[in-house]
Amino acid sequence: MAAVLSKGSESARPDPRQLLLVCDAPPLLSYLHRFLAREGVRTTALNYEHAKLRVQRGLTPDLVVLHLNGNGSLGVLAELRLALPIVPIVGVFSMPDGKFAVDAHQAGATECIRLPFDLESLKETVDRFFCLTVSRRPLGEPVHETALTEDTYFVSASKRMNEIRSQGAMLAQVDLPILILGESGTGKEIVAKYIHKMSPRAHRTFLKVNCAAVPADLLESELFGYEQGAFTGASRAKPGKFEICNMGTILLDEIGEMPAVMQSKLLQVLQDGTFSRLGGRTPVKVNVRVIAATNIDIDAAIAARTFREDLYYRLNGFSIQMPPLRExxxxxxxxxxxxxxxxxxxxxxxxxxxxxxxxxxxxxxxxxxxxxxxxxxxxxxxxxxxxxxxxxxxxxxxxxRGNAPRPVHTEAEGLNVSLKKRARSAMNEAETELIDEVLQRHNWNRRRAADELQISYKALLYKIRQYGLSPSRDANGRGGKVACL
Ligand SMILES: Nc1ncnc2c1ncn2[C@@H]1O[C@H](COP(=O)(O)OP(=O)(O)OP(=O)(O)O)[C@@H](O)[C@H]1O
Ligand SMILES: [Mg+2]
CATH class of the missing domain: 1.10.8.60 (Helicase, Ruva Protein; domain 3)
Incomplete structure (x- = not known):
C-alpha cells in the first residue's frame, strides 16, 4: 500500500475480498488458485517477479498468501512487507526446521502455515483475516486509504468523507486558504496533511502550529521569528515557522484560540504574504499555503468578538466541515x-x-x-x-451519558469485575496525582502542563473536570480536589 500510496496515488477497493497469492512453483500456484476461486475468494495469482511489479504499480490486496520456497524467498517477503506495511502476509512453506518460521516472521510474515496443510486450514486462515479485514465493509461506497506519513493514513469509506477526499484533492491544486472545522478527533489534521500531500507543495515542508498550546507572548516569535537583540535572551536571529515553511504548507491548529494581536498580524500575511520578524524592520516575503483548523463554534466566536470577522473571511477561502463519527x-x-x-x-x-x-x-x-x-x-x-x-x-x-446500555457482562466476567474496578481506580488515582503535581509545578498554567503531560490542552481540561481538580491549596500547599468546578 505504502509503495503505491506514498507516490501520491490512491486505491479504491469496492470489492470486499481481494487476496494476492504469490508462488514461484506454477503447479502449486494454479492448484491453490483453483481452490481459492472455488471458495469464492477473489484472488490474483502471481509469481514472485510479477507480484513485486504489480504491488509497485498499485495492487493493494487485503491479504497476501506467499509461498516461501527457501531463504531466497525471504527477500521477496521482505520486499512485499515494505511495500504493504499494514497488509497481513501469510507465509506458506515446507521447510522442516523451526528456524525458518522465525526468520519468516522477522522478514514480515504475519502468520506462517507449514506444508503439507489441508486446504481447509488455508481457507480457515483466509476467512479469519477477511472476517477481520473486509467482511463488514459497507458495500457500494469505495474504501480509500492514503498513506500520509509512515504511520498516518487518511481513510475514507462514507459518502461524506469520500466527498471531502475529492474536495481536498481538488483544493490541493489551488493556493486558497482553507478553514477546516469540526469536533475534536474528527481528522482535521489528517485532512490538512492530505491536502498538502496532494498539492504541488508535497515535497516541501508541512508544519503545524498549535495556536492554543503556545503561550500568547511566544506565539509571535514562534510564527514570525525574531532578530538578534529583539528581547532579552535573543542572542541570535531565528526564523519563525512561516519562513521555515516557505513554499510549503502551514497548519494553524486551534486558530479560534489565537490571541487578538496575532490575528491582525496573520491577516497581513494572508493579504500580501509579508510580515516582519520580532524586532525587525525589513519586511519578509513568503509563499506559504495556510490551512487553519478549529473545533470551536467560529460564528459564536465572531459574535463574541474574540475572533476577527475579517480574518475569518480571509481564512475561509474554502471551508471543510468534518462530520463527527456518529454521523x-x-x-x-x-x-x-x-x-x-x-x-x-x-x-x-x-x-x-x-x-x-x-x-x-x-x-x-x-x-x-x-x-x-x-x-x-x-x-x-x-x-x-x-x-x-x-x-x-x-x-x-x-x-x-444517561444512555442505558444493554447488559454486557457475562457471569464469568463478573469474577473479574472487582479486580478490574480496582485496577481502574488505582490508575485514575495515579493519573489524578500526576496531573495535579504537573499543574502545581506550572503554577496552574494549563497549556504548559498539557505540553509536559503530552496531551492536548482540551484533554487536560477534560481531565481537570473529570477528576474535580482545582488550584485551591491545602495546608501542605498541595493542590486540591473539589466536588465540581
Ligand atoms: N480519516 C482518517 N483516517 C485514519 N485515521 C484518522 C482519520 N481521521 C482521524 N484519524 C485518526 O484520529 C486521530 C485524530 O485525528 P486528528 O488529529 O486529525 O483530529 P483533529 O480533528 O485534528 O482533532 P483535534 O481537534 O483534537 O486536534 C489521528 O491521529 C488519526 O490516527
Ligand atoms: Mg488537530
Whole structure:
C-alpha cells in the first residue's frame, strides 16, 4: 500500500475480498488458485517477479498468501512487507526446521502455515483475516486509504468523507486558504496533511502550529521569528515557522484560540504574504499555503468578538466541515480494521478478530472523541486482548451519558469485575496525582502542563473536570480536589 500510496496515488477497493497469492512453483500456484476461486475468494495469482511489479504499480490486496520456497524467498517477503506495511502476509512453506518460521516472521510474515496443510486450514486462515479485514465493509461506497506519513493514513469509506477526499484533492491544486472545522478527533489534521500531500507543495515542508498550546507572548516569535537583540535572551536571529515553511504548507491548529494581536498580524500575511520578524524592520516575503483548523463554534466566536470577522473571511477561502463519527458510523468497521492493522505491528500483536457483539457496541456508541477515541479503544482491545474490558468501557461511557446500555457482562466476567474496578481506580488515582503535581509545578498554567503531560490542552481540561481538580491549596500547599468546578 505504502509503495503505491506514498507516490501520491490512491486505491479504491469496492470489492470486499481481494487476496494476492504469490508462488514461484506454477503447479502449486494454479492448484491453490483453483481452490481459492472455488471458495469464492477473489484472488490474483502471481509469481514472485510479477507480484513485486504489480504491488509497485498499485495492487493493494487485503491479504497476501506467499509461498516461501527457501531463504531466497525471504527477500521477496521482505520486499512485499515494505511495500504493504499494514497488509497481513501469510507465509506458506515446507521447510522442516523451526528456524525458518522465525526468520519468516522477522522478514514480515504475519502468520506462517507449514506444508503439507489441508486446504481447509488455508481457507480457515483466509476467512479469519477477511472476517477481520473486509467482511463488514459497507458495500457500494469505495474504501480509500492514503498513506500520509509512515504511520498516518487518511481513510475514507462514507459518502461524506469520500466527498471531502475529492474536495481536498481538488483544493490541493489551488493556493486558497482553507478553514477546516469540526469536533475534536474528527481528522482535521489528517485532512490538512492530505491536502498538502496532494498539492504541488508535497515535497516541501508541512508544519503545524498549535495556536492554543503556545503561550500568547511566544506565539509571535514562534510564527514570525525574531532578530538578534529583539528581547532579552535573543542572542541570535531565528526564523519563525512561516519562513521555515516557505513554499510549503502551514497548519494553524486551534486558530479560534489565537490571541487578538496575532490575528491582525496573520491577516497581513494572508493579504500580501509579508510580515516582519520580532524586532525587525525589513519586511519578509513568503509563499506559504495556510490551512487553519478549529473545533470551536467560529460564528459564536465572531459574535463574541474574540475572533476577527475579517480574518475569518480571509481564512475561509474554502471551508471543510468534518462530520463527527456518529454521523458516519458506516465507516466504523473499516476504521476498526484499519487501526487494527496499523497498530498490531507496533505492539507486536496479531490483529484480533472482533465479535459481532463488540462491533455492535461500537456501532451503538456515540464516540464523542470521534476517531481518536475509536483508535484508542482499538488499541486497548489489541493490547489487553479482552473484549469484555472494551465492552465494559463503552457501557460505562454510555451510562455516564444517561444512555442505558444493554447488559454486557457475562457471569464469568463478573469474577473479574472487582479486580478490574480496582485496577481502574488505582490508575485514575495515579493519573489524578500526576496531573495535579504537573499543574502545581506550572503554577496552574494549563497549556504548559498539557505540553509536559503530552496531551492536548482540551484533554487536560477534560481531565481537570473529570477528576474535580482545582488550584485551591491545602495546608501542605498541595493542590486540591473539589466536588465540581
Ligand atoms: N480519516 C482518517 N483516517 C485514519 N485515521 C484518522 C482519520 N481521521 C482521524 N484519524 C485518526 O484520529 C486521530 C485524530 O485525528 P486528528 O488529529 O486529525 O483530529 P483533529 O480533528 O485534528 O482533532 P483535534 O481537534 O483534537 O486536534 C489521528 O491521529 C488519526 O490516527
Ligand atoms: Mg488537530
Amino acid at each position: 458516519r458510523k458506516e465507516e466504523i468497521p473499516v476504521l476498526v480494521e484499519h487501526f487494527m492493522r496499523k497498530l498490531a505491528p507496533k505492539f507486536a500483536r496479531q490483529p484480533i478478530t472482533m465479535s459481532e457483539e463488540l462491533l455492535d457496541a461500537y456501532m451503538q456508541h456515540d464516540w464523542p472523541g470521534n476517531l481518536r477515541e475509536l483508535e484508542s479503544s482499538v488499541k486497548r482491545f489489541l493490547v489487553l486482548g479482552s473484549e469484555q474490558h472494551v465492552l465494559s468501557e463503552l457501557s460505562r461511557a454510555m451510562s455516564a
